[in-house]
Amino acid sequence: MPTLTGSCICRNIEYELKLASIDDARTSLCHCRNCKKAFGTNYGLTAKVPKDTFNLTKGIPKEHVADNGSGAVIHREFCQNCGSFILEYGDAAKDCFRYICVGSLDDPEALPPKGEFFCKARASWMPDIPNVFHKQTVYE
Ligand SMILES: [Zn+2]
Protein backbone atom coordinates (compact mmCIF):
# COMPACT_ATOMS: atom_id res chain seq x y z
CA MET A 1 0.00 0.00 0.00
CA PRO A 2 1.87 3.09 -1.23
CA THR A 3 2.06 6.06 1.13
CA LEU A 4 2.94 9.35 -0.56
CA THR A 5 3.89 12.48 1.36
CA GLY A 6 3.55 16.13 0.46
CA SER A 7 3.80 19.63 1.83
CA CYS A 8 3.61 23.33 1.07
CA ILE A 9 6.86 25.08 0.23
CA CYS A 10 7.50 26.29 3.83
CA ARG A 11 6.45 22.89 5.29
CA ASN A 12 4.00 24.44 7.79
CA ILE A 13 1.51 22.09 6.09
CA GLU A 14 2.39 18.42 5.60
CA TYR A 15 0.19 15.52 4.55
CA GLU A 16 0.13 11.82 3.75
CA LEU A 17 -1.77 10.01 1.00
CA LYS A 18 -2.39 6.35 1.81
CA LEU A 19 -3.50 4.74 -1.43
CA ALA A 20 -4.50 1.09 -1.71
CA SER A 21 -2.97 1.27 -5.19
CA ILE A 22 -1.44 4.03 -7.34
CA ASP A 23 -4.44 3.50 -9.63
CA ASP A 24 -6.69 4.93 -6.91
CA ALA A 25 -5.36 8.34 -7.93
CA ARG A 26 -6.48 9.94 -11.20
CA THR A 27 -4.15 12.75 -12.14
CA SER A 28 -5.33 15.18 -14.80
CA LEU A 29 -4.54 18.53 -16.30
CA CYS A 30 -7.32 21.10 -16.50
CA HIS A 31 -7.06 24.03 -18.87
CA CYS A 32 -10.19 25.89 -17.64
CA ARG A 33 -10.11 29.55 -16.73
CA ASN A 34 -10.59 28.86 -13.02
CA CYS A 35 -7.61 26.50 -12.89
CA LYS A 36 -5.44 29.02 -14.72
CA LYS A 37 -6.31 31.64 -12.10
CA ALA A 38 -6.12 29.37 -9.06
CA PHE A 39 -2.79 27.80 -10.03
CA GLY A 40 -1.37 31.03 -11.44
CA THR A 41 -0.21 29.23 -14.58
CA ASN A 42 -1.69 27.94 -17.82
CA TYR A 43 -3.31 24.77 -16.43
CA GLY A 44 -4.15 23.05 -13.18
CA LEU A 45 -2.65 19.68 -12.27
CA THR A 46 -4.45 17.64 -9.63
CA ALA A 47 -4.74 14.03 -8.53
CA LYS A 48 -8.28 12.95 -7.65
CA VAL A 49 -8.11 10.62 -4.63
CA PRO A 50 -10.70 9.11 -2.26
CA LYS A 51 -11.19 11.57 0.62
CA ASP A 52 -10.20 9.10 3.33
CA THR A 53 -6.78 8.47 1.74
CA PHE A 54 -5.73 12.08 2.51
CA ASN A 55 -4.54 12.97 6.00
CA LEU A 56 -2.99 16.20 7.22
CA THR A 57 0.01 15.42 9.43
CA LYS A 58 1.03 19.03 10.20
CA GLY A 59 -0.72 22.38 10.16
CA ILE A 60 -4.15 23.56 9.06
CA PRO A 61 -4.56 25.06 5.59
CA LYS A 62 -6.59 28.20 4.95
CA GLU A 63 -9.74 27.53 2.93
CA HIS A 64 -11.22 29.65 0.16
CA VAL A 65 -14.73 28.78 -1.02
CA ALA A 66 -16.27 30.30 -4.15
CA ASP A 67 -18.65 29.65 -7.00
CA ASN A 68 -16.59 28.82 -10.08
CA GLY A 69 -18.86 30.86 -12.33
CA SER A 70 -20.86 27.90 -13.67
CA GLY A 71 -22.78 27.06 -10.52
CA ALA A 72 -20.28 24.72 -8.81
CA VAL A 73 -18.94 25.71 -5.40
CA ILE A 74 -15.22 24.95 -5.16
CA HIS A 75 -13.20 24.69 -1.94
CA ARG A 76 -9.50 25.48 -2.24
CA GLU A 77 -7.00 24.95 0.58
CA PHE A 78 -3.59 26.58 0.76
CA CYS A 79 -0.86 27.46 3.26
CA GLN A 80 -1.58 30.77 4.94
CA ASN A 81 2.14 31.34 5.47
CA CYS A 82 3.70 30.63 2.04
CA GLY A 83 0.58 30.53 -0.15
CA SER A 84 1.24 27.09 -1.69
CA PHE A 85 -1.94 25.57 -3.09
CA ILE A 86 -2.49 22.12 -1.51
CA LEU A 87 -5.84 20.77 -2.70
CA GLU A 88 -9.31 21.53 -3.98
CA TYR A 89 -12.70 19.84 -4.20
CA GLY A 90 -16.18 20.62 -5.41
CA ASP A 91 -18.87 21.00 -2.78
CA ALA A 92 -20.89 18.20 -4.42
CA ALA A 93 -17.98 15.75 -3.95
CA LYS A 94 -16.86 16.96 -0.53
CA ASP A 95 -17.67 13.70 1.23
CA CYS A 96 -15.99 11.54 -1.44
CA PHE A 97 -12.94 13.05 -3.11
CA ARG A 98 -10.00 15.40 -2.75
CA TYR A 99 -8.03 16.83 -5.71
CA ILE A 100 -4.43 17.11 -4.58
CA CYS A 101 -2.16 19.65 -6.26
CA VAL A 102 0.40 17.27 -7.75
CA GLY A 103 3.32 19.69 -7.41
CA SER A 104 2.89 19.62 -3.62
CA LEU A 105 3.84 15.91 -3.49
CA ASP A 106 7.37 15.31 -2.23
CA ASP A 107 7.77 13.15 -5.35
CA PRO A 108 5.84 15.11 -7.99
CA GLU A 109 6.37 12.34 -10.56
CA ALA A 110 4.67 9.72 -8.39
CA LEU A 111 1.27 10.20 -10.06
CA PRO A 112 1.59 10.88 -13.81
CA PRO A 113 -1.44 12.25 -15.69
CA LYS A 114 -4.19 10.08 -17.17
CA GLY A 115 -5.99 12.82 -19.06
CA GLU A 116 -6.68 16.44 -19.88
CA PHE A 117 -9.89 18.44 -19.33
CA PHE A 118 -11.06 21.67 -21.00
CA CYS A 119 -8.69 21.18 -23.94
CA LYS A 120 -10.72 23.84 -25.77
CA ALA A 121 -9.10 26.38 -23.43
CA ARG A 122 -5.54 25.02 -23.81
CA ALA A 123 -2.85 27.70 -24.16
CA SER A 124 -2.09 28.03 -27.89
CA TRP A 125 1.62 27.24 -27.35
CA MET A 126 1.08 24.11 -25.29
CA PRO A 127 1.07 20.72 -27.07
CA ASP A 128 -1.23 17.80 -26.16
CA ILE A 129 0.09 15.31 -23.63
CA PRO A 130 0.47 12.04 -25.60
CA ASN A 131 -1.23 8.76 -24.68
CA VAL A 132 -3.82 10.18 -22.24
CA PHE A 133 -7.53 11.02 -22.67
CA HIS A 134 -8.52 14.44 -24.02
CA LYS A 135 -11.84 16.11 -23.25
CA GLN A 136 -12.92 19.48 -24.66
CA THR A 137 -14.81 20.28 -21.44
CA VAL A 138 -15.48 18.10 -18.40
CA TYR A 139 -17.65 15.48 -20.09
CA GLU A 140 -16.73 15.35 -23.77
ZN1 LIG B 1 3.65 26.94 3.68
Ligand SMILES: [Zn+2]
Ligand atom coordinates in the same frame (compact mmCIF):
# COMPACT_ATOMS: atom_id res chain seq x y z
ZN1 LIG C 1 -10.21 23.51 -14.28
